[in-house]
Amino acid sequence: MTQRLRIATWNINSLRLRLPLLPRLIGALDPDVICLQETKVPDELFPVDAPAELGFPHVAYAGMKGYNGVAILSRIPLQRQTTAPDWCAKGDSRHVSVLLDMKSGPVELHDFYVPAGGDIPDREENPKYGHKLDFVGEATSWFAGRKDLARTVLVGDLNIAPLEHDVWNHKQLLDVVSHTPPETSGLLAWQNTRFHDAVRHFVPEDQKLYTWWSYRNRDWRASNRGRRLDHVWVTPDLKDGLASHTILKDARDWPQTSDHVPVCVELEV
Template identity: 50%
Template sequence: MSQNLKIASWNINSVRARLDIVTRFLTEEAPDILCLQETKVMNDAFPGGIFRQMGYNHQVLHGQPMHHGVAIVSKIPIREDDRLDWQANGEARHVGVRLDNGVRLENVYVPAGGEVPDHTVNPKFGQKLAFVERMIEWSSKLDKPTILTGDFNIAPLECDVWSHKQLIDVVSHTEVECELLARLQASHNWVDIGRHFHPAPTRLYTWWSYRARDWAASDRGRRLDHMWISPELLDNAVSHRVAEPCRNWARPSDHAPLVTEFRF
């Protein structure tokens, strides 16, 4: 008997500040599982009751006040949660669970890396590179079918940004970051679901800066959010899209959600 499973991922940029659009998204899209990044809240202040009222009774939280924070809320059982410290400083940037079908689901928020792409003058950039290096070490040892999703804060392909030429030296699209993400992908032969269903050079942005007066008109987007799967799960993937209209809702996140459907 097959089971359809819809998994969404969204950097919400403060779950309490944007609870109205989160609940609207859950009402309209009804994913089985929602992975959130940048929740910006401690576990005891997470609005779990609202999610339970909507049927998301299974919740795994890794919170932090004011910054970072990740969470997974689900209508179906999720087990064996872990929180890996790829930042090596205790920041809440990862939470992972196991589904009853044996598949692992890993939710990650990679550091943005600051403004200057030089770790000698910008320690945050060095921390970002080290974070992904630790992910590569973890990824190379995986022995279970896994879904890896979240805000990777790297737009790897030339077509993943509005202007490759203008952003080649901008953090999130520098050569060193793109090469590092390619190494991460190769370490487990991850399938980039976004580009599987929307092959390059199809426009596929997930983030637009708040600085734009009209984000949709200027459309200076980047594909910073990703959904990757172990190669053995490719036959289970049904569809993938960016829920771009959410970027236009009241008090939006600067990211739009990813929505991927699977059939197991």
């Protein structure tokens, strides 16, 4: 028996600040699971009652004060997983994973917030860039070693726009962090550990596709200088179940909103 599964992912850029926007996301996308990044709230201050009040009683989160942080809010019962390493041994709350209790069997779900990497694309001059590359490399190695990887969905703000049409100007951004060749090749190597790009499944690679527009763009729609930093991947055994996708572009105009917009994929599992 198959079951609908709608997973939304959003870099919320402060959960406590933007918690009032979640009902709008739910109304627009009707997700079964919401994966958040950059929640910026330590675990002891997580608003534990809020998800249930929104109809999402099952929650897993990892947070810290002031920055980073990830959370999964679910209508579907879940079991938290603790098998992944402490990425780069930094304890910086960039990943949470769960098993979703689906009728056809468990679905493994990973929610990632990859380091942004600073502004200078040089490992020696900018340790943040080196951390980003190391994080992606470590994740690639870990998933490559997962011989049992199946019925798995990976989402999140991966902070890399890997393809030419994932950015507004490929040539101009080749030396800009988020689209440099070491980052894009690294992310594609991670994806190639047995994942399928669920959004590009619906949108051909020769079409422009963005999920992020800088706060610096006063009229972001007119300039449309976007990047696709937010991703949904599925293992090949889930590929045939992909039914639809939504990039909630209108969310970029919500009051006090994030510079990222929610991405949602629906599949039958």
